[in-house]
Amino acid sequence: MILSWRKKRAARRAAKKQNLEVTSNMELTIPSHFRCPISLELMKDPVTLSTGITYDRDSIEKWIEAGNSICPVTNQVLRSFEPVPNHTLRMMIQDWCVEKRSYGIERIPTPRIPISSYEVSEILSGIQTAKDQQDAERCREMVLKIKELAKDSERNKRCISANGTGGVLAAAFKTFSKVPFEQNVALLEEILSALITISPLDGEAKSYLGSDSSLHCMVWFLKNGNLSGRRNSVLALIEIVSSDQQKIDELLEIGGAIEALVKLMKEPISPSTTKASLLLMYHIVSNPPSSANSKVIARLTEMELVKILFEMLVDCEKSICEKALGVLDEVCSYDEGMEKAYGNALTVPVLVKKLLRISDLATQFSVSILWKLCKNDKSEGGDVLVEALQLGAFQKLLLLLQVGSTDGTKEKTTELMKLMNVYRDRAECTDSLDFKNLKRSY
Template sequence: MVFSWRKKKPRSFNGDKKKELEIPRHFLCPITLDLMKDPVTLSSGITYDRESIEKWLDDGNFTCPVSNQVLRSFDQIPNHSLRKMIQDWCVENRSYGVERIPTPRIPVSSAEVSEVLFSIMDSTRRLDQCACLDSLHKLKKWGLESERNKRCMVANAAAAGAIAAAFDAFAGESVDKNINVLEEILFVINWMFPLTEQAQLYIGSQASLHCIALFLKSEDLSLKQNAITVLAELLSCNQKYTQALTTIDGINKTLFHFINKPICPSITKPSLTLIYDIVSLSNENTTTEFINMGLIPLLLEIMIDSQKAICEKALALIDQLCETEQGRGFAYDDALAMPVLVKKILRVSELATEYSVSAIWKLSKGDEKALMEALQFGAFQKLLLLIQVGCNDKTKEKATELLKLLNPYRPGLECIDSLDFKNIKRSF
């Protein structure tokens, strides 16, 4: 077996000197052939850079990359003497542009994580904000140090539940009094996705949801992002919490505001997802509220020039709103609706195509004016091309039905922009 990492040329440094500086071979990681920053030795006796060998093991390998020997254990013993030699070599060759590698922090252990989680549970029972904050700061510090530390925390089965329980308890006592600890919990719990059932139960409580809704109105951008990301994760795990969310006063207006006055994509995308979940699962009054706010024209405007992920979510929401008679009525009255939907049939993604065709299908069924408008914007040719290049069965069925509905109106009405069909690549 040939390993691709063996083909990489060892890294060297070029400084102001005329000759090139070669790195001693025993300072190089056998996997990446880069200078080791945190050398660790496996049970096979071979030393690697910690980050490289961890990725190797995380990918499901159980052998030593160099010797191909089956590892007796996955323990990684820090090679302090080699690391010190590398650091000394870096200092000696500063004139070549070599920077001294920092002394690596010792990775957190599962036992340390368990100890801190026990402290969080204990301080939660006593509603001791200061003690809980101290424990949360340890978790936050570890997580920010390395991805490995994050994985170690997430791997603890009790982590998400313990942190979510703390959020519910402190939010239930008083948001104003416990705001500091609640903000820290919300930051850390963003590392715990997907949420366990126990964590969902605590985050989905009325106290927790009201607290998160308050944080959505905060001036702190990071807090807004953490809050809306947790909400989107909760509903993606279990949509039964959608109804509880809609009972919170002002939540619909807050989410609409995030779309109407976009701050950043990391807030816009989950906002669209949350509105879609609410509209899909709530009663007609909730859908009517969003429509009356002006959601349909706003979504159409967003789709004109937006990134793929936002365009897909906006199209999904338009398609869902067109399920109702009121939604279709607002779309009929908007001059942008048909041209934008027809334009998005191709060149965005398979998902965008599915939602575009579905929305046009809902708008055009039994409506002569909508059919003629779709023709004028080139829908017939695009639908025909879509069937030729391929799409999923559900989209193909709707596209075929639309072609049959459009065909009688073609003579004298069809207007095709040929530029739309140049260089189209098969995307499915």
């Protein structure tokens, strides 16, 4: 009996396999009313416009975001830009997918309903009430809710950002960051994370974040926060200082701010944090030359910033390389920065290696730094020029002139080659492109 049952089961499986092979060779036709008129693909989230035509949500939203105000099919002006979910058609499409599963068609999941402006307003009202009542726990619940909704889809994020969420969250951050704020650390971390999620921020949000209490709180996170807290603080500070240079001076007056930033570069926690730290540092060092900025550069060089950057440049990705070279270019505009660069064994080898190797921007910064160092080289034998020649800088600079560059870079390249030409008969020119024989300074 058992043997007979096994034979029947094997026969059923063989028949099923044969049917699958037959159906796989047959052409599957998707019903026309299941296709989006724009993408011509099976709709996953069908929505109907005010004109009565149904589209896939993703396709029609891209159409509207591109600035179109008419229905693609009827050319009628849209009375409303809010598409209505077509649940009946969606369920028909799902049933069809289940019916055709033998063709390898998977059932489309039921889409989540996007958040509306009214729902955003309700949540923001809850955050404002909790802020006024100093109810940190309730405020945190609302912030977590809006952060999750923003992460759910790009459409949600756009809707949340467009309804003044940045200003409300930043105002709450300012209120709860007033000393002592240690008891509100969990809430402040969530607000900062939510703000970064919906960035870029508007002027109102930046104004609240640029307050004295908010800046002190973010510096505290830079020094004592967890990994995400430190990363989000750097990103928020970039938003602030990029639109208001005066905030840089206020930031630098806060004890431990610049030390914490340098530590993030010396002991990196993630590539995104390193990029953000370098970008914030660039805003700091690229201030117009002044006695105050000279003191900042002196502090940074004392903290071995030049050494940290060159060691970072030995092996890093393109974006980090460009930002690190940008910071070095600004630092080497000051005597303190050049002095540290002269004393670092990696300086010339790294700069020559980056020429024509990473990107146009990296080459531009490398030429600028080399030009500053060679032009101000006070050694009797032109040590920097000779070392650059020995590493093949002259050939690279010559090639750079041939392939083209910006006017400023071209002028610096020409001047560099004139300076190097004096030592060409005394220096062996080799085209070295690696660090095989280079001893690092650490």
